[in-house]
Amino acid sequence: APKAEPAAPAEPAPGAETPAEEAPKIVLILPGPINDQGWNATAYEGLKLVEKDLGVTMEYVESVQQADFESTFRDYGEKGYDLVFAHGTQFFDAAKAIGPQYPDTFFMVINSEEGVEPNVGGIGIREWEGGYVAGTLAAMNTTSKQMGAIGSFPFPVIEGTLDAFEAAAIAVDPAIKVTKTYVNSWDDIQKGKETALAMIEAGSDLVFCSANQVGLGSIDAAKTKGVKAIGYISPQNEVAPGTVISSVTYNTPGLFKVAVQDFLDGKLTATGKSLGWADGVLDVQWTDGVTDEMKATIETTIQDLKDGKIENPYVPGD
Amino acid sequence: MSALDKRIKDAFLKPGARRWSVYSLLVPIVSVLLALVLGSVLLLFIGINPLEAYWYLIFSNFSNTYNVAEVLVKATPIALTGLAFTFAFRTGLFNIGGEGQMFAGAMAAVFVGLKTGHLPPFVTIGLCLAAAIVAGGIWGFIPGVLKGVFGSSEIIVTIMFNYVAVYLLSFLVDKPLREAAGFYPQTDMIGENAFLPFLIQNTRLHIGLVVAIILSILVYVVLWKTPLGFRLRAVGYNPDGAEYAGINIRRNMILAMVISGALAGVAGFTEINGIHHRMMDNFSRNVGFDGIAASLLGGATPGGVFVSSILLGMLQTGASAMQRGVGVPANIVSIIQALIIILVLAGNMMRPKLEMRLKVKRQEREEREEREARKESQGHQEGGIDA
Amino acid sequence: MDPILRMTGISKYFGTFAANEGVDFDVLPGEIHALLGENGAGKSTLMNVLYGLYRPDKGEIWFDGQTRHFASSRDAILTGIGMIHQHFMLVPVHTVLENIIMGMGKEKGFLVKEAQLEKEVLEIAARYGMEINPRALVSELSVGEQQRVEIVKALFRGTKLLIMDEPTAVLTPQETEELFKTLRRMSDEGMSIILITHKLNEVMSVSNRVTVLRDGKVTNTVMTRDSSEYELTRFMIGRELSPACREGRCCGDKLVLELDHVTCEGEMGNHTLENVSLSVCAGEILGIAGVDGNGQKELAEIVVGLRALKSGRIFLSGEEIAGKSILEIIGKGIGYIPEDRHKRGLVLDFTIGENLILKDYNKKPFTKGGLFDFGKIHGHADDMIKKYSIKTSAAGRESEARKLSGGNQQKIVVAREVDKGPKLLIAVQPTRGVDIGATEFIHKQILKAKENGTAVLLISTELSEINQLSDRIAVVYKGQIMGEIPHEAFEESLIGLMMAGMTYEKAMAANRGTGQGTKASEFLADGHVPAQNAEPTKEQVNA
Amino acid sequence: MNDIMNAAFIVALLSAALRLSVPILFAALGGMFSERSGVVNIGLEGIMLTGAFAGVVGSYFTGSQWLGALVAMLSGIALAALFALITVKVQINQIVSGIAINLLAVGLTSFFFRALFGITTTPITVNAFSPVSLPGLSTLPFVGEVLFSQTALVYIAFLLVPVSWFILYKTSWGLSIRTVGEHPTAADTVGIPVNRVRTLCVLASGALAGLGGAFLSLGQFNMFVDNMISGRGFIAVAAVIFGRWNPKGILIASLIFGVADALQIRLQTAGIGIPYQFLLMFPYLLTVVALTGIVGKTVAPKALGKAYAK
């Protein structure tokens, strides 16, 4: 790993650095706008968290198009950046192609499950674990035994999340039916609402959605129809109190903090690393609507996940 | 029947063969500067030094070979979709479907590239190109036929077909062409033999640029130097007149759409075989629309299109550089792009008026000078007599 | 008497080109003032200035004793000036009433009170002896009816001075006569009228005074009764006219064009041509007279293949050509001067050179190995420009057809269609809207073609043109041939009756029975609509 | 499939169709005025987005959704004014201008959203419209709920249909608009200020499209998210043509698009075997079919797309 070595001996505590020591140059590359209230926004929060907790400044670029991935990596490589975060697995190919040309830069692809020696690593959230917990909670809150799960695109992480949601629900009660739908959008909030309404009208009494803003639409639908929803990714209990029974949230900011801390400690490895409940990057925010009994079941589930007792139900490509 | 299209076309088919003058260069430059000045208001608002930002916007493009190559990499598909628009435009058709036709070409190229990627480069690349041309052509053919047979507005049909292409592509990468690993909604890499050769080492600049240049010349020659182009333009300017001269309107309209679609299809080919080497959702977005802008900025002439695509390419790479360099948010970049398009086109519209005014002034001055000169010489003579 | 209108020192420039320069012009109350001049002399421009469509660069307009500055046509309308443009300013998809009241929201109220407005409109029309149907769609009206709508439209706005730009270019003699009656009635009521026309006989018969424009400047203003056609011609074109003269028929035996019971259907399934049989010989001109819209356009288009026929056969030099493609038919040696040069005959955005090869662009001298041979194309263009004295701008063969005057545009078409020495020449309204100089020129070209053995099918609503050129004359009415007469038997009233739907025999009887044919024109006036809409009843015909 | 084809399903479908058609209807009616006067407005998408944004801003700062809707209309008018300036006055190509306006709107809304609200992971919510049951009518079986328990904006949208019809066909303004779109030169000769009429029509389209955007952010939701219009403006452009440039036709077209969209969503959630991408294509293919004239010939205003210069 590059810069990490000279940085390692120095104490990470701010102020302890020698003035001659240059601050590490870190950048975050985002595929979308930072105010998408979802994937990219949480990354931006991570950036803020790293600045606050670790005292390290991080730059960012947003809305970088697929065609520009390679040139963007190159640009930061040329400029001698130490650590380049790329926020999404879609960056992996480009990192693989460009990485070898800039051995002094470490490319960290968020959610990638692989790494490439010596300087391309991956770190991600096991999103399916979040979906699994949401599914367990949901299963205890349906009376009609029908639930709707909405995804943005059939990407592996999203498909995995919905599959885990379904598997968890069935584990609680095999009679439960989950309707899964992809809306082909991250931001068409009206489509999210209408899709959820259609599910509710067809008998679902709980909706779950993993698709940035689209989720807001589905929660709105649940509110309109007087059924329940599970908040996801961001804390959404306040979006519709009484409707959102609880939120399963990603601590994406924590992910960045872990990675930057590793970098400062010189512990970054060129491998894929995925974090889950055990690493504290997933969380639940309860509301009063949840009974202690339910909480207990969830806690058990989370513990099982932490212990690796539950398998990822996702099978790619089906 | 197709009154809508006819009218819309009439509005744009004003002869474009304007003579070259200093203003052809000066006016767009002033327009771009004006757009930048307006954009700087927003930049100042969020505390970014506009001069620094614009330094990145413009000069980063020339800072090294790679960046120069990147500009051309961006310009290549824009030039091709720009040519596609230009070709249809010159024949009186408004093809907004460059985006969809490009995707059609890409779908075909990637399919053939996956199947034939093991063949010798010359063969597989040729097959990919041919497939892209055919697919783009078909995506232009359908609106062309609907226009010719039912008089359906090709403007709206091509816009609709953009969406159809996007979803078709999404379906292909989701299901039938999904990578073997079945992981991401994208295809496998095409065979390496199908990769377009690079023009400059260690850049992404590929031979697609040469294809675009050759096609620019070809489009120019066909439109203005051949009977085929004569026929197509006649149909564009005045279908009734063309029919009177024995030209089959329907057939030529369809042909124009097919050629236009095929040109855009080639853009799909260069993007797939030259850059991405596989197909995924949402790749090369907006290239079709950029092509329209390039065409109109370039006065709908092949040369103009080429120059404008380079301008747009610079704008795009420069915008990224500006974002990376001084942290200009992406939304300001799109605002500045919109302003540049609007102001450059506005400048183009005002140019004839401006030139006319200056011409009149010059003539008046000349006349005045002439009069004065005459008076003076008369005065001399009179003086002479007096003396 | 004080003039109602006085324009002094009017100049109007387009760029550096002076369309009007220092024009002085006045009109008296109750006067019909004719404005004459060649194509491009600046007549329309002067009137557009008066009507507020153009702002003059220099000069003053006095109207009703006050100086006026018209910022828009609305100002002109409000002061009492009305204008009927050469190309009617009517919206085809609107009703007659809507066309008349459009733009009058301020005067007539925000809500359109149809019933009341209809009454007002009908009253005005009746006062000047015009009949209109306010509910009809304008697209369904004949040209003459449309013009009446235009006149009512102007009158409805309280016009004191009415400008008419070439109102008779598209009218039949009967319609023209009717129009003039209306104009006289209007002038009797004290209204002033400015009349632009290229037809000197009309000037002589209806106007009180004449102003002649040339190259944007006034050359003369004279009292009509003190002048003559001969003199006006000289004022206008600076020389004398030598009208084209028809020689006797050359040969009458070599049949070139033959139509055998041809029937053709319109869009609504009606017959636009019915059982038409005709023949034209080499070196002969067959004139087809008729009111506009009685199937003339269809007749021409069916021969050249622009329109499909339902039944019947068409032969060119004995060979059946019906059903062949336009391209094939053109290739067999047919020249065609279409009715509408803007719509059909030219690609206005093409250069003169390009327009001159519109039909031959694909052929030998101009194309070589799939590419154009520009040397040949340019040479051809220069030859034609010289030979047919086409007046171009400085750009010469490179100037766009759009930029030429109507007369010169027409010359391009004539040059292209006549110069190849076609077997058959079809000329439809070849001089519509063209000034007398250019008309003379075009007529000569047509006669020259005939002398060279071309068979000519001349279709015109202009009886004088038919008379002047044709060897034989057939009259078409509602798609049928009412009869055919040799040139020697030409008699305007007789043809007029046939144009209104009488067969030759009946028309002969009617014409003879009423002497001089005066009754005939009265009958036409009563019928009001000599064209499609009013078919004469038995009684009327027998009367 | 059986279980979904019952009365309740139909009611729910229609209800969804109605909701989905309202934003299209607003914008399409606006587009109709613009196109009837001769200006093709592809910028509807961007104007709607601006309206959606401005509506939320207005409601946020005034606390009133009504004032929010007003602000949405004003902002729509402002963007339309720019569009009118460049297309009617400067006479740039209308299609490209529309594309540029859309690009501009995406940037401006995002820029000002950040400037005003910062970057958040939870939405800023504001006061929004809630359904108003029309007394008596809303209790009718089936249709009652579908038709008469909607937000005020829905009623306004449907009320605008006869109002637009009346303006277009029964008033001197309407006559002037139609004249300008058919034959601007004729309009000019009778003193109708062609470009002023066009400008006003474009402004009207801005107001209506802005309101259509506000319907999404304030009538359907109580928040703004980036790019929330998601192509509905383009569908509105298609609806103008599909509806043959008259209010009644546009109402029908909007409803058909609404039904198509609602049906598409339901078919997908019902899990039928068709890949969802094909369902998503459906409204676009429907438009193409409409354009083949199978549902009747479309006659565009003659001067559509043609700038008028004297």
Ligand SMILES: Nc1ncnc2c1ncn2[C@@H]1O[C@H](COP(=O)(O)OP(=O)(O)OP(=O)(O)O)[C@@H](O)[C@H]1O
């Ligand atoms: N808008 C314009 N721009 C440039 N030149 C123009 C314009 N309108 C007219 N001209 C030119 O001005 C001259 C006078 O045109 P005008 O229309 O007044 O002629 P006219 O006497 O009415 O001819 P015609 O008998 O053919 O109707 C012509 O040479 C014409 O080419």
Ligand SMILES: Nc1ncnc2c1ncn2[C@@H]1O[C@H](COP(=O)(O)OP(=O)(O)OP(=O)(O)O)[C@@H](O)[C@H]1O
């Ligand atoms: N923008 C223009 N630039 C140059 N010449 C123009 C322009 N507009 C009109 N003209 C010319 O002005 C003249 C007068 O126009 P007008 O409308 O009277 O038609 P015209 O020449 O009489 O033709 P026609 O009789 O065939 O309709 C024509 O010669 C026309 O070509």
Ligand SMILES: [Mg+2]
């Ligand atoms: Mg004229």
Ligand SMILES: [Mg+2]
């Ligand atoms: Mg004329």
